[in-house]
Amino acid sequence: MDWQQRPRCDETAVWPRLVAHFRQRFAGPRAFDLRQAFAQDARRFERFSLEAPPLLADLSKQLLDEPAQQLLTELARECRVEAHRDAMLAGERINTSERRAVTHVHWRWVSGQGLAPVEQAPAAIKNVASVIPEAAAVQADMLAFAEAVRANPGITDVVNIGIGGSDLGPRLAVQALRAAGQTSGPRLHFVANMDGHELAELLPRLSADRTLFIIVSKTFGTAETLRNAQSARDWFLAQGGADVARHFVAVSANAAAARAFGAGRCFGFDEGVGGRFSLWSPVGLAIAIAIGRAGFQALLAGARALDRHFAEAPLARNLPVQLALLDLWCRNFLGLASRCVAPYHYGLRQLPAYLQQLEMESNGKRVDLGGRALTAASAAVTWGQAGSNGQHAFFQMLHQGSDVVPVEFVLVARCAHGLPGHHDKLLANALAQSRALMLGQAGDLPERHFPGNRPSTTLLLPELSPHSLGALLALYEHRAFVLGSLWGINSFDQWGVELGKRHAGAIEAALCGQPPGDELDGSTRGLLARLRGH
Numbered sequence: 432m433d434w435q436q437r438p439r440c441d442e443t444a445v446w447p448r449l450v451a452h453f454r455q456r457f458a459g460p461r462a463f464d465l466r467q468a469f470a471q472d473a474r475r476f477e478r479f480s481l482e483a484p485p486l487l488a489d490l491s492k493q494l495l496d497e498p499a500q501q502l503l504t505e506l507a508r509e510c511r512v513e514a515h516r517d518a519m520l521a522g523e524r525i526n527t528s529e530r531r532a533v534t535h536v537h538w539r540w541v542s543g544q545g546l547a548p549v550e551q552a553p554a555a556i557k558n559v560a561s562v563i564p565e566a567a568a569v570q571a572d573m574l575a576f577a578e579a580v581r582a583n584p585g586i587t588d589v590v591n592i593g594i595g596g597s598d599l600g601p602r603l604a605v606q607a608l609r610a611a612g613q614t615s616g617p618r619l620h621f622v623a624n625m626d627g628h629e630l631a632e633l634l635p636r637l638s639a640d641r642t643l644f645i646i647v648s649k650t651f652g653t654a655e656t657l658r659n660a661q662s663a664r665d666w667f668l669a670q671g672g673a674d675v676a677r678h679f680v681a682v683s684a685n686a687a688a689a690r691a692f693g694a695g696r697c698f699g700f701d702e703g704v705g706g707r708f709s710l711w712s713p714v715g716l717a718i719a720i721a722i723g724r725a726g727f728q729a730l731l732a733g734a735r736a737l738d739r740h741f742a743e744a745p746l747a748r749n750l751p752v753q754l755a756l757l758d759l760w761c762r763n764f765l766g767l768a769s770r771c772v773a774p775y776h777y778g779l780r781q782l783p784a785y786l787q788q789l790e791m792e793s794n795g796k797r798v799d800l801g802g803r804a805l806t807a808a809s810a811a812v813t814w815g816q817a818g819s820n821g822q823h824a825f826f827q828m829l830h831q832g833s834d835v836v837p838v839e840f841v842l843v844a845r846c847a848h849g850l851p852g853h854h855d856k857l858l859a860n861a862l863a864q865s866r867a868l869m870l871g872q873a874g875d876l877p878e879r880h881f882p883g884n885r886p887s888t889t890l891l892l893p894e895l896s897p898h899s900l901g902a903l904l905a906l907y908e909h910r911a912f913v914l915g916s917l918w919g920i921n922s923f924d925q926w927g928v929e930l931g932k933r934h935a936g937a938i939e940a941a942l943c944g945q946p947p948g949d950e951l952d953g954s955t956r957g958l959l960a961r962l963r964g965h
């Protein structure tokens with residue numbers, strides 16, 4: 432296949448030119464300085480900001496100059512990112528280790544309402560109906576079910592039980608849109624952790640005959656989700672609940688297991704939807720219950736706006752491509768091992784956790800598609816917290832710590848609450864932080880010195896709505912894909928999560944009373960003995 436013959440970033444002709452440019456302009460005592468860059472170029476903001484409506488990204492406070500940006504864009508061209516993108520959009524099996532197509536984008540281009548956005552799709556998005564033939568009908572069913580739940584006064588609470596991608600996307604979207612005043616209908620709750628404290632805290636607040644449980648698991652085999660689902664069902668029966676099938680529905684690619692559990696309905700989806708990319712599929716049922724059919728369609732429309740931009744904008748103005756190139760520049764040239772995400776909106780407080788899975792599960796790999804060890808470092812650590820809370824926690828380290836950490840500020844221009852004097856203060860604080868990181872300050876005492884020249888990106892949304900949230904999350908998805916593509920890795924598998932799961936079985940048996948096997952190491956045996964003694 433065409434897209435398989437792509438060079439890895441460090442094996443391109445442009446890579447040594449990037450290395451040379453980095454050494455000349457970004458290393459040593461005369462290294463690039465943001466303050467000088469702004470002093471020398473009054474149009475730096477215009478030059479380094481990009482738009483993918485409704486989003487704007489300001490990269491002007493990044494340690495980046497135009498030659499570096501041009502060389503990086505050439506890198507994307509030489510790595511044939513566009514061919515790889517088009518292969519994904521055409522439904523080719525780009526997830527090679529699992530021999531699957533990658534279909535989350537396709538789920539945004541079906542409609543259960545008889546509309547056919549696929550007819551207006553960018554040329555690269557092909558075969559939606561043949562890649563995911565069941566999707567239109569399933570999406571229509573799912574949205575009709577969501578509307579029925581919303582209209583049913585007998586259901587006051589809905590509990591989404593799932594973990595990882597079966598939790599993080601729906602949880603983020605519901606939290607975000609609730610804070611933005613866009614949700615209505617029954618109360619929504621999310622339970623993910625196998626730690627029973629989470630479920631135990633929720634159950635006493637529920638009434639069995641008024642609660643709907645949605646068990647979300649692509650595989651229907653994830654230990655956390657099955658444990659929580661079983662406990663919820665036990666609780667439901669113990670409360671006198673009679674009709675499990677009416678009060679438990681499933682979202683899964685494993686309909687047989689969902690039925691065996693007792694779920695009355697199962698909204699299915701295909702194997703090509705990776706967990707961390709799945710909120711557009713029936714995994715978004717909780718979102719649809721929160722914002723209704725029209726809201727869910729607006730979420731998909733926002734994501735489609737970014738799909739179109741990603742598919743059609745030239746590489747030099749393509750926002751996900753340029754953000755991925757910046758990530759690569761920060762990681763492989765500037766040597767920055769982490770990135771802080773600071774959303775300045777209470778509704779987006781879950782964004783760092785969501786991005787941790789999206790970025791680190793996708794690109795935390797050490798071999799390329801051909802199984803060869805990578806020579807360039809892969810995924811940086813994604814971390815962060817909502818602002819302004821983070822300012823009173825770790826921003827000290829961002830300003831004066833020994834490590835330079837690029838910060839990604841996410842700002843929302845308009846707020847949804849009516850409390851005067853809050854939002855302007857919040858936005859001012861975000862802008863002040865990125866300015867202070869860049870400018871620094873000469874101090875009379877060493878401890879009052881701020882080195883400055885510390886990089887940040889600012890992403891700007893006009894307001895928090897289903898449409899803008901859809902665009903933001905699709906932007907992050909495409910960026911993670913492009914970064915993996917440049918590194919030559921498969922962003923769509925996650926073999927690294929398997930090993931720990933396997934060990935857990937043997938350890939649990941030992942914890943529950945079976946004699947520990949000789950294969951257990953001394954530390955684990957010692958800790959087990961202590962735990963069993965309590």
Ligand code: F6P
Binds near residue numbers: 647706
């Ligand atoms: O943590 C591994 C993982 O497989 C994630 O990739 C996935 O999102 C999560 O577990 C949940 O998986 P499932 O939806 O199959 O329960």
